[in-house]
Amino acid sequence: MTEEDTLENDVVEAELEIRNEHGLHMRPAMRFVEMASRFESDITVSSGQTVIDGKSIMQITTLAATCGTKLTIKAEGPDAREAVEALRELVEAEDFDEPIS
């Protein structure tokens, strides 16, 4: 994790690996976007050259992140650190693939 103080905002980055079998399909994609949307910070997700808005279900879907894909999550804002932690926990959780409760 790298940290920089730019003005008032934290910028926090982390690299994650998609571990669940079917990748970032409907349920996990939804859960990711819902989680990301809870935070004030801007959240971007990169896979290779592609950079997308982590709060957009449309853009997450087109990312086509399959099992094994490495993503870089970057959050910028007052709650950047919490955002990245929460998202990492979610993606790496055992039950990432489970139905939305």
Added chain:
Amino acid sequence: MHILQDKENETMEIKKGIAVSPGISIAKALLIDSEDYRIPRRQIKPSQRMTEIQRVRNAFKDAGNELTRLEAAHDHAEGSKIKDIFAVHLRYLRDRSLRKRVTDVVQSDLVTAEFAVSSVLRDIAAHFKKQKDVYISERAADIYDIERRLLKQLLGRKREDVGHLTEEVVVVARELSPTQTAGFNREFVKGIASDAGGRTSHAAIIARSLGIPAVVALEDLTEYVRGGDAVIVDGNRGIVIVNPDDQTIRQYEEYSREFIQLEHRLDTIRQKPAVTRDGARVTLLGNIEFPDEAEIVLQKGGDGIGLYRTEFLYLNTDREPTEQDHYEAYAKTVRVFDKKPIVIRTMDLGADKYTQSKRFAPEPNPFLGLRSIRFCLQNLSLFKKQLRAILRVSVLGDVKIMFPLITNRQELMQAKMILHDVMEDLDEESIPYHRDIDVGIMIETPSAALTAFSLARDVDFFSIGTNDLTQYTLAVDRGNELVSPLYSTADPAVLRLLRTVIQDAHKAQIHLSVCGEVASEPEYVMLLLGLGVRTLSLTSPMIPEIKQMIRSVTTKDCNEVARKVLSMDSERHISSYLRNAARKILPEAF
């Protein structure tokens, strides 16, 4: 990620499908979906920008609210899957970047909210569909659903339907129902192109009868077309071109001119008789589905109707047609024809919602199941209503009855017995009808073809339904793209059956006609005449061309063609032989 192309960069797309109705048209696309939403490409004034952007925002919000209500309604239900789907759709509707893409289009292109919504979402859907990942490509269906939901908010009661056209258009749709197609105004609808459909789908049949060029089975044409795009429909070659470049437009205008000239030449032979060069007379009849098509048969020079399909009466309404419904439809047609013969075929519904909905459990193989005459023989009240109507109408003209899908003599005798029962009823009620009405059957199954000699004893005529006969004989579902290349009436097996039926009919001295699609194909004329066929029933727009072919051949040549063909054992050889032979006679038609 701005996928939407600006006008300068609109690329020409050439899509291949199945040609189902001949002719060329070049016009603006009118995109309709199965719910008849028109998506007009309308420019807006800069001053209207903010209003349209607000409409987009409201549509997203209202669609979201509607979904939230739906989601709540499914709270208790087994449908956790449904809830998931609604949740995803809701998430899409709340996706700011999606909404921004739509409002950006309104802003930069100065178009209506509906058009922007439709363009952007279709672009996304097309993008999804291109992905290799199955999960993503399937999301395209969700995107279309969301588009519909948004359009519903935007269009609301102001739905424009195809009935209020003021300019020439090419109708583009994912699929078209017969009702929609029948409602097209020929003055404005100049072409039809659909993603789904096949040659024998009802919509295709209607397009042909109305003389509107049509191409179907284009698969994903609707993803490449936006309302207002220039579209060329080539109903001869089965090609649709979106946003043609100037050179292509010029080529097609030339091609279209030539085709129209050919049509005019064909028109002038309308009043001439269908007689071969050596004096053999051929009767040309029309296949119709609606009373309105009867006029066109006359216009094109038909001598009557060889196949009046009656299924439309059952498909168009929720309730079963009454005897009076039948009577009025038939009477309308018979009056157009006065003394000319009309063959009315009894209900031939099969693997469709009408007969399936009457069952407790859907049939696993409806094509081979309780359809058509079998269904009628087990639903006597339905069958008798139709028979009564046909008999009553028989006093108005030269009406004949034809039973479809007869597979053996027992079926035929049962049907005739019921017909006689109905005649007795009418006698008791003193209702007049033509007692000696001709009764015939369609030969469209291998069993009927192989026992034609026996069936011939109890009927007045045969009509060979080559479409189904070919399917049943070759065990091929013509509508299944995976195997449809195997379907061909030029297959040696089918031709042998044809020959058998024709010979049996001649021996029994009963009348014979061919009413399948081959009757409308110029390459088959020589073969059919050579086999001894002297009556063809076909789709009316093709009557002039077939007549032209007949007037250009001699029976001597036709007999030679038939003889040669029957000695061949390869469908491919037969097909190309027939095409070459026809081309020699009438080069400009090929």
